[in-house]
Amino acid sequence: MKKVLGIVGSPRRKGNTHFLVAKILEGAAKEGADTELIFLEGLDIRECDGCHSCWKGNPCIKGDDMNEIYEKIIGSDVLVFGTPVYWYGPTALMKGLIDRLVYFNCPQNRAGIRNKKTILAVPFEEESLETADLLVSFFRRCFSYLEMDLIGKVLVPGVTKRGEIRKKTVVLEEAFELGRRSIREQGCIECE
Numbered sequence: 001m002k003k004v005l006g007i008v009g010s011p012r013r014k015g016n017t018h019f020l021v022a023k024i025l026e027g028a029a030k031e032g033a034d035t036e037l038i039f040l041e042g043l044d045i046r047e048c049d050g051c052h053s054c055w056k057g058n059p060c061i062k063g064d065d066m067n068e069i070y071e072k073i074i075g076s077d078v079l080v081f082g083t084p085v086y087w088y089g090p091t092a093l094m095k096g097l098i099d100r101l102v103y104f105n106c107p108q109n110r111a112g113i114r115n116k117k118t119i120l121a122v123p124f125e126e127e128s129l130e131t132a133d134l135l136v137s138f139f140r141r142c143f144s145y146l147e148m149d150l151i152g153k154v155l156v157p158g159v160t161k162r163g164e165i166r167k168k169t170v171v172l173e174e175a176f177e178l179g180r181r182s183i184r185e186q187g188c189i190e191c192e
């Protein structure tokens with residue numbers, strides 16, 4: 001059975017990112033996938049300081065919640081990265097997680113992340129899609145560096161209040177469909 005891990009990088013529960021990621025997982029579950037959603041908020045995820053102990057085949061010496069997340073990432077076929085736009089980039093919570101992916105940047109751990117399918121889920125307040133340009137470029141570079149495949153993204157402009165994305169039924173339907181297709185289809189769903 002395929003596994004899909006949704007990672008919510010907003011500090012706001014029941015917020016727009018939460019509902020968006022949940023909808024993608026719902027679509028994947030409809031195709032028979034085993035899905036799990038985790039919130040970075042509330043977890044103990046310390047900052048990577050580049051000690052590179054993990055590059056010597058050791059578990060990360062921070063000994064925090066990331067060790068469990070590494071296992072979840074390794075065990076997943078699709079990873080959904082959800083973050084609102086915060087100052088044209090991801091939230092600090094999400095950036096902290098990405099920094100800790102240094103763990104996979106060595107030959108002995110790379111196989112744990114190589115060729116993972118990824119999906120980006122990004123709500124934001126401004127109306128222009130360009131608002132998310134830097135954020136999308138950031139993820140593209142990181143995923144490409146780690147040999148992961150960005151297979152699709154859902155960018156949702158014009159949402160501010162907690163949970164107001166639930167009114168955007170068309171976009172949520174697209175998110176559901178993206179989740180379904182991530183399980184049903186091989187390769188990229190939309191690549192630019």
Ligand SMILES: Cc1cc2nc3c(=O)[nH]c(=O)nc-3n(C[C@H](O)[C@H](O)[C@H](O)COP(=O)(O)O)c2cc1C
Nearest residue numbers: 010015016017084085086087088124125126159160
């Ligand atoms: C610290 C902070 C920075 C933000 N920066 C931006 C921004 O640069 N552009 C934008 O369109 N929205 C920005 N927003 C608005 C959020 O992206 C928006 O409210 C989003 O829907 C929040 O998602 P959530 O409900 O999952 O937390 C910012 C919000 C916060 C709290």
